[in-house]
Amino acid sequence: MVRVIIKNELQKEEDFKGACQTACKTSATVSNVTFEPEQ
């Protein structure tokens, strides 16, 4: 059995915009690049 959970296209016309900084503010350096979807 194989179930696709996330399949990533190479590029998209409408990708998420902007940088992501929610995680890397406040405390000392953190290594994070998660992409925040538009709310």
Add this chain to the structure above:
Amino acid sequence: MSLYSFSLLGRFFVVHEETGSFFEVDQPVFEKVQQGQCPDELTAVLPEQPTLEWLRNQLEQRPRQLSALCLNVTHTCNMACKYCFAQQGNYGGQQAVMDFAVAKDAVDLLMKSSSSWADIDFFGGEPLIAWDTVKQTLAYATERAASKNKKVRFSLTTNGLLLTPDKLDVLDCYNVNLTLSLDGPKVVHDKFRVDRAGNGTFDKVMEAFKEVERRRQGKNYYVRGTFTHDTLNFSESVAFLVDQGFKTISMEPVTGEGLPWSIKWTDLPIIEQEYERLANLYLMRAKEGNDKRFYFYHFELNPMNPPSVLRRFTGCGAGVEYLAVDPNGDIFPCHQFDNVLPYKMGNVGQATVKPQQPDFVKAHALNKKHCQECWARALCGGGCHADSFFTTGNIWGQNQLSCEIVRMRLRYALAVNAVLQDFS
């Protein structure tokens, strides 16, 4: 082609390393992948794989426009959090507050970009100390964006001490996404988040933060907590915040070298347990229905509409799409590089500003030696430049402990998203 397999939450998973695509598999498929095989049923669903040449060319040659500015509107703070990377707000320099004239120049710089999108973030120090500048900038940027037919999005990080209802009225009016710094229960929060006299701030900020949730009902804000070597039980902190009614939460580790409160290698087994507990709490609440559910920043992978492979490898955009401006108008690749003078990129008052930091364009996961064999390279985008710089002295360096934490967190995020699909 490279496949990474792991088992978590009683299930079996495979990651297609070149694209970050993610599959749940049964035990026979899992075992074949572990033996270095790629069963036909898995091959049939693998996505198109980019060539390294195509990807590198896209990352380094395609036009990339400035679309996000962090305005460090203050170099001062009304708190003195012990773990603060900005050295209690002044970034190791003089205390300062940004005049509106400087913010106006910064907005003009952003509006010159051909990007159809503009993100403006207010940061510091504590940005609400510069409230007049923030308020004027919100109005000015809104007007300028409209005249340039750009969509503008605002955000602001606050410790909450000055977040009064009248300020919140204005922030609501401009739809400003808020990052609220709150570490968990009083005993956890007050351990590090203290005022200038050294007193805990939990009681002073909770009322303001609850008012944000009351108005926004889980949207357009994040409660952003920090966990340390001394406060590792972050799953309990998240549970506490959920019980207090907060619905969108982020919890981050303090990394870095040589600080008593920074995460140590010996903390990893505890952190793994904490992510497991958090994953179970998250899934339990999600199963109970939308009114019980909360959102944890790192688990929100949006599997139905994920970022593209190219977007993931682009990383956070620091030094290219994203820049930071200090109170004097000096420009740096990101807020954490504020006052790191070798990386200064000019001043918003100058006619010409270096548009990009060339090293930051090239410092992506395809070019970083330590990312070459990492299974998570297409998911993490090569990590945080500031983390590399402040732990190794070089943006090309590796903070190995950070990488371990990111990989651990990604495994749980991926597994959680697989289980979530059973509920929908």
